[in-house]
Amino acid sequence: MHFGVIGAGQMGAGIAQVAAQSGFTVTVQDVKDEFLARGQATIEKSLARLHEKGRLTETPADVLSRIRFTTDLQDFAGCDLVVEAVVENEAVKADLFRQLGQIVKPEGILASNTSSIPITSLATASGRPERFIGMHFMNPVPLMALVEVIRGYSTSDETARRVTDAARAMGKTPIECNDFPGFVSNRLLMPMLNEAIQCVMEGVAEPEAIDGIMKLGMNHPMGPLTLADFIGLDTCLSIMEVLHRGLGDDKYRPSPLLRKMVQAGLLGRKSGRGFYSY
Incomplete structure (x- = not known):
């Protein structure tokens, strides 16, 4: 081929x-x-x-x-x-x-x-x-x-x-x-990452604690905030916007903190800093 x-x-x-x-x-x-x-x-x-x-x-x-x-x-x-x-x-x-x-x-x-x-x-x-x-x-x-x-x-x-x-x-x-917005993978994954970002914004816990709880409690190999940094926060934001626009439901609204971090150029691993420093 x-x-x-x-x-x-x-x-x-x-x-x-x-x-x-x-x-x-x-x-x-x-x-x-x-x-x-x-x-x-x-x-x-x-x-x-x-x-x-x-x-x-x-x-x-x-x-x-x-x-x-x-x-x-x-x-x-x-x-x-x-x-x-x-x-x-x-x-x-x-x-x-x-x-x-x-x-x-x-x-x-x-x-x-x-x-x-x-x-x-x-x-x-x-x-x-x-x-x-x-x-x-x-x-x-x-x-x-x-x-x-x-x-x-x-x-x-x-x-x-x-x-x-x-x-x-x-x-x-x-x-x-x-063919629906986000398909299956991102329709399920991105709202979880977005919710983890909301938890940081609302002061529910520190990023390390949020990631630790999901890794140890849910057996995830990587915590949601580490994963968001790995994917790129700009990519996460654009996918959340596709979900929000395509499905028209407020549960897909991007976290204001996610939007602010992208505006600040804190995109995760590729820019050297996101929820963690690289």
């Missing part, structure tokens, strides 16, 4: 790595060579770690030989499946899929790794809604088993079958759901 990935950031690099480990021929595109170089370095580091632990059957060089990096979208013309993993912005994604719909061969499937943007809306932009689907990988992609497979309004059974087969070939467990 010729597998395409758009975006060489944390998610895109992870998806490309797993696809290449599965024996797929992979093309990765980003807008600048420096982004591609950073993505390649991420993949090399991850493969080296897996190799050291004996969890890689081939050498890292063998896996990397199946990945090609490019800044040109035209290089996706022959792809069987293209997964988009760019910034979580509907206008940017829709514009990208309008272009891809003209470039990728007619039988090729287009997929979005979006965590909350409506699949049906992006499918319409692509001009091939029956061959469009959501493939929501979990972070970090090389380690997490789940792929949330989201059918749009017009996604065909054949498209869903081919994508679940591809996910299984990548060593993942695909689980299907329908």
Whole structure:
């Protein structure tokens, strides 16, 4: 299979790595060579770690030989499946899929790794809604088993079958759901993180205590505030806004503290500070 990935950031690099480990021929595109170089370095580091632990059957060089990096979208013309993993912005994604719909061969499937943007809306932009689907990988992609497979309004059974087969070939467990705001993963997760942030704002407990209670009491591997920092508070805010707008219920209203921290540039791990310092 010729597998395409758009975006060489944390998610895109992870998806490309797993696809290449599965024996797929992979093309990765980003807008600048420096982004591609950073993505390649991420993949090399991850493969080296897996190799050291004996969890890689081939050498890292063998896996990397199946990945090609490019800044040109035209290089996706022959792809069987293209997964988009760019910034979580509907206008940017829709514009990208309008272009891809003209470039990728007619039988090729287009997929979005979006965590909350409506699949049906992006499918319409692509001009091939029956061959469009959501493939929501979990972070970090090389380690997490789940792929949330989201059918749009017009996604065909054949498209869903081919994508679940591809996910299984990548060593993942695909689980299907329908196209509602936040799908299943973020509809359940984000309100929990948002509530933890409300607890900080209302002085219910210190961040360490909130995380400690959820880790020890609910057996969560990571506390909700640590997880929010890991995801990025700006990403959490944008997903809460999608839920609030899409479902129209005040229980999805973003915490004022979350909004204030994003305004202050305290985005979590990526900015060096969120609920904790890094």
